Amino acid sequence: MLIGFSEAETFLRNCRDAVIITHINPDGDCIGAGFAMREILSSLGVRSKVVCHDEFPTRFDFITKGNNCTEEFEPQTIIAVDIADEKLMGKYQEIYGGKVQLCIDHHISNKQYAQMTLLRDDAAAACQVIYDLAEYMGVKLTKQCAVCIYTGISTDSGCFRYSCTTPRTHEIAAELMRCFDIDFAHINRNMFEVKSRGRMLLESRVVSLMECCLDEKLTIIAVTQEMMKEMNVCADELEGFAPLTIQLETSEVGILIREREPGLYKCSFRSANDVNVSEICRTLGGGGHAKAAGCTVSGELEDVKHRLIEAVERSLGK
Ligand SMILES: [Mn+2]
Known part of the structure; x- marks a missing residue:
């Protein structure tokens, strides 16, 4: 059931002992949203x-380190943040699948798997929804909560x-900057510029691997596990590559393909202009936003590429 802020407030004010689930392959938005939610709940x-199928990448230490609950407890409240589909809970789907109370x-593309879904598809980030909810509830934010929310909004926008990005996105960022002494330059440098040497080398290699098809309207970059091993980078260091695929001036759609395990490919789609990649990904069992979406496809790499190219071609023909 879709709910509004007032139902969410009632729920949060009456809940106890919550587990907050973030998605596999965690990014700044789900981590920020998870830890912001934790700050709000503790107030x-x-x-x-906050739980995640994967370890939180070390570059998010400023959010996660020393800020999670260390006590063991049996959760009475199940909350999911930034998770459109239960599948994205990874191993936590086995435990909490069908039991999420508030998403x-x-x-x-949210599948509305939770009992209650607070969905704002005009928000740039889950963190933007959480800020608006906290404001609605009159919860006073802590500085740490502000850092979490800023990071999420900046990441997803x-x-x-x-x-x-909307005027509201800027308003929230401005408000966070005004009220808290957030080191936003440091956060953004860490989120968008800093990379390991391995990743820089990989990036140059990745660019050289770029393939163009459909009259150069589609750009594909595929990174196999072998390449990751060779370049000594882990999968989380490949986050943020997807936008590279639409930097080419002729590019309408870009796909970054990452081999998650042998024969299993995570495909991140980006749209430069009007093609709705969320729709394309839905036909492939995934979802997302109009300009940034994803799906997971299994098979031989060449076959996988073929299927993706066909799906994009159909969409370009529309
Ligand atoms: Mn998000």
């Missing part, structure tokens, strides 16, 4: 713990460059 006197999200 309401609710114990909570806070901004993906238009591509540092305020993507078209999901």
Whole structure:
């Protein structure tokens, strides 16, 4: 059931012992949203713990380190943030599948698997929804909560460059800057510029691997596990590569293909202009936003590429 802020408030004010689930392959938005939610819950006197199928990448230490619950407790409240589909809970789907009570999200493709879904598909980030909810509830933010929310908003808006960015996105960022002494330059440098040497080398290699098809309207970059091993980078260091695929001037759609395990490919789609990649990904069992979406496809790499190219071709023909 879709709900509004007032139902979410009632739920949060009456819950206890919460687990907050973030998605596999965690990014700044789900991590920021998870830990912001934890800050808000603790100001309401609710114990909570943020969980993720994967380890939180070390570059998010400023959010995660020393800020999670270390006590063991049996959760009475199940919350999911930034998760459009239960599948994205990874191993936590086995435990909490079908049991999520409140989902806070901004993906238009949200499957409404939770009992209550607070969905704002006009929000640039789940963190933007959480800020609006906290403001609605009159919860006073902590500085740490502000850092979490800023990071999420900045991450998902591509540092305020993507078209999901709205006046509201800027207003929230401005408010956070005004009220808290957030080191935003440091956060953004860490989110968008700093990379390992391995990743820089990989990036140059990745660019050289770029393939163009469909009259150069589609750009594909595929990174296999072998390449990752060779370049000594882990999968989380490949986050943020997807936008590279639409930097080419002729590019309408770009796909970054990452081999998650042998024969299993995570495909991140980006749209430069009008093609709705969320629709394309839905036909492939995935979802996301109009300009940034994804799906997971299994098979031989060449076959996988073929299927993706066909799906994009159909969409370009429309
Ligand atoms: Mn998000």
